[in-house]
Amino acid sequence: MAVLDIFSSGNMDTWWFLTITAIVIVVTKALLSRSKSIPGPWGFPIIGHMSLLGKNPLKKFEYYRAKYGDVYKIQLGVWPTVIINGHDTVRKVLSEQSDSFAARPPFNSFKSIANMKTLTFSYFNQRYLLHRKIGSSVVREYATKHSKKMEEILQDEVDVIVNEFTRQNEKPFNPYKTVMEATGSFIYQFCYGKGENVRDDEDFLQYIKNFSSLEEITKTGNPTDLLPLLETFDPKDMRHAVDLLMSKIIRYKLGDEPNEIGLTKNDVLGVIGDYSGAGFDPSAKAFLWLLLYVAEYPAVQRKIQEEIEKKIGNRRVTASDREQMPWTEATILESMLLAGVSPLGLPHCATKDVFVNGYMIKKGTVVIFNYYSVGHDEQWEDTFEFKPGRFLNSEGKLNKSKIESVLSFSAGRRRCPGAVLARNELFLLLASVLQKCQIRKPQQEEYDLEGIFSTTYYPKPYNICVLSREF
Ligand code: HEM
Known part of the structure; x- marks a missing residue:
């Protein structure tokens, strides 16, 4: 009767509304019924696939990709998890559907870190967006506007590295401790200012010694620890990340009570x-990979040194030299491509029901982007060979579109906000060390270029011999 009333009362707007709603329901149902169920391997009840992934899940994921395609699902404990693989699929999803995957899953371990309120382990909402905006702008400003500070710190660290390396008198040694201390010291001084010395910190030294998990390096941003730095804050002199964060707190008028979006x-x-x-x-492990690669590939190292001789000579290397050192940049990119230190990034979580390659991924599903599979995708030639030249065009310049295809820092909403700093750091360390040192593989040693999978993907222990360079 009601429908007839609509016609008889001439209420065509309501009629149109009902018709369109019906069409939307039918089309959505049709789409859902046509959506394929996500393929994936069989796993044990409750524990799912945890025990089947082995020591190096990257190998297992490669096998699953060959069998099931770019999108497949596994069960990680109680969490249904979708793994997204391959250059085209990962890049497309992160660039076109980034918001749909921009949350972190509410794992107990993440919840225990400040109840999902840290920048890294948080839900996706307005609060996160402002938190993230502040966190990224501080790194960007430090690496660009205050790049002199960054260069000075890294120059001191390079002096320590070169001293440690040449002190070995060309005998084989493992560079691990020196690299970990130098990169740790850099990030420490980025946070708290030049001169703060991580080498005096027992917890940090223990961490390096034991390969244990990096829970805390004494100061972890606990505001009480930062008090002495906050008391000497001067808006005209940005000394370190704490000062830059303080300037943002003032700018966004943040206080002890949560603002309207909870920050x-x-x-x-x-x-x-x-x-x-x-x-x-990640920066420490990325530099360890670089040293390993230049020792394994002396011709690549020689080309970097030629570039240094031609463009820099004996003066100190600066961040702006990056622009004129395409071969050095290409070597860093190649190392990130083949041995991306964060091969699975951090887990994401679907913020709504969303389709990828015809498969419906339900809201709340854990999603892992496999960046390692991007680096070893068939779109690159010789995917397991170290060939920095692939990033250069016929004029020897860096090929932009190729660079954009390296997703070691991820892409979209959760892209690593430290990428700009890390890329400068790796460049300054590599170019400065190779300016002063020649790195060689010890005669009796064979390198294994397959890494160890942990929170980062890092090289197995190796030795190098170092000769001083004078030119
Ligand atoms: C070679 C060095 C580095 C690599 C390869 C790397 C890679 C990554 C990757 C893959 C992610 C996860 C992205 C995702 O969830 O999709 C990430 C997140 C993050 N990285 Fe880096 N990173 C590096 C250095 C740095 C540095 C130097 C900093 C800071 C100074 C930094 C700060 C962060 C933060 C805060 C996040 C969490 C971002 C968020 O959840 O919004 N990273 N990084």
């Missing part, structure tokens, strides 16, 4: 914990 002053100061937690280990 507090302490949440912002806590970003120091994100920097030291997420910023140290």
